[in-house]
Amino acid sequence: MTMTNILNYPDYNVSQVHESEYDYQVYAELKYPPSFCIHCYTPDLVGFGKRTEILMDIPMHGKRVGIHLNRKRFKCQSCNKTFYELVSRKDKKRRMTKRLIEYIERESQKRTFLSIADDIGVDEKTIRNIFQDYCEREEEQLKLEMPKWLGIDEIHIIKKPRCVLTNIEHQTVIDMLDNRNKSTLLRYFTKREDRERIEFVAMDMWRPYKDTVETMIPNATIVIDKFHVVKMANESLDRARKAIRSQLTHNSAVDY
Ligand SMILES: [Zn+2]
Structure with missing residues (x-):
């Protein structure tokens, strides 16, 4: 096994490997220096010192791995600015290799x-x-676009009504909210910048839905579900029938 192969990074030169009971300390530097200045893109660079950075890597043979990277600094002779060489294979946010981040993501499950x-x-x-x-990254990718025709409905799960948002044209579910309170709805729609896409909203007569849409999507046309309109018409018909019946009973009583 060559020194380079211990990391399996062809663009890294490994100079030393120290092995102890619990870990490997790998001393390395990047093989290819930058070919131009990161500020002005001219190729007139000279070496300008270096510093050691430690990158954590995937455990090897049951031992922890730390890469001691000798990171070189350069000075541009054209613009006089200095910069450290960019480290390939390093995570943007943490002192870890990208493959270690991926490893942690997998193992965490x-x-x-x-x-x-x-x-x-x-x-x-x-x-x-x-x-x-x-x-968060996964969730971001899963997020479905707000449709032209939005349906707001609810479904009972674990004994509570949960607000369900649907794409009426595609007949798909876009999202589900914990409940159907106005504050929950407002908080959700505030974050959805793509709500401007919505042109029509179909919903039942639940007041918070109407309030939310009027506040957050003022240009959208609200359509009350046909089902709910029919139900409401039936209910008022029922009320009218009962009223007439009670009147009839009353009149009959007088007659007797
Ligand atoms: Zn420059």
């Missing part, structure tokens, strides 16, 4: 944060935050 933290050599909170980022 199978075992406890604490056991992962222990294997890698970081604290549990870091693992939790990485998993949180992962979930």
Whole structure:
């Protein structure tokens, strides 16, 4: 096994590997220096020192891995600015390799944060935050666009009415909210910047739905479900019938 192969990164040069009981310390630097200035894009660069950065990597042979990266600094002779070489394979946010982040995301679905933290050599909170980022990213991708025809309805799940948003044209569910309170609805629609796309909203007569749509999507036309209109018409017909019946009973009583 060559030194480079221990990381399996062809663009890294590995100079030393120290192995101890619990970990591997890998000393490396990037093979290819930048070919132009990151500020002005001219190629007149000279070396201008270096610093060591530690990148955590995926555990190897049951041991933690830390990469001691010798990161080079350059000075541009054209614009005089300096910069550190960009590190490929490093996560943008954390001192970890991208593949370690992916590893944590996968492992987090199978075992406890604490056991992962222990294997890698970081604290549990870091693992939790990485998993949180992962979930938010997934959620973002799952988010479905607001349709031209929005349906607002509810469904009873675990003994409570939950608001369900649908795309009427495609007959698909867009989202489900915890409840159907006005505050929940307002909070949801405030975050949905694509609500401007909505032109028609079909809903039942639940007041918070109407209030929310009138506040958040003022240009949309509200359509009260035909089903609900028919139901309401039947109810008023019933009321009228009862009123007439009671009047008849009253009149009959007088007659007797
Ligand atoms: Zn420059």
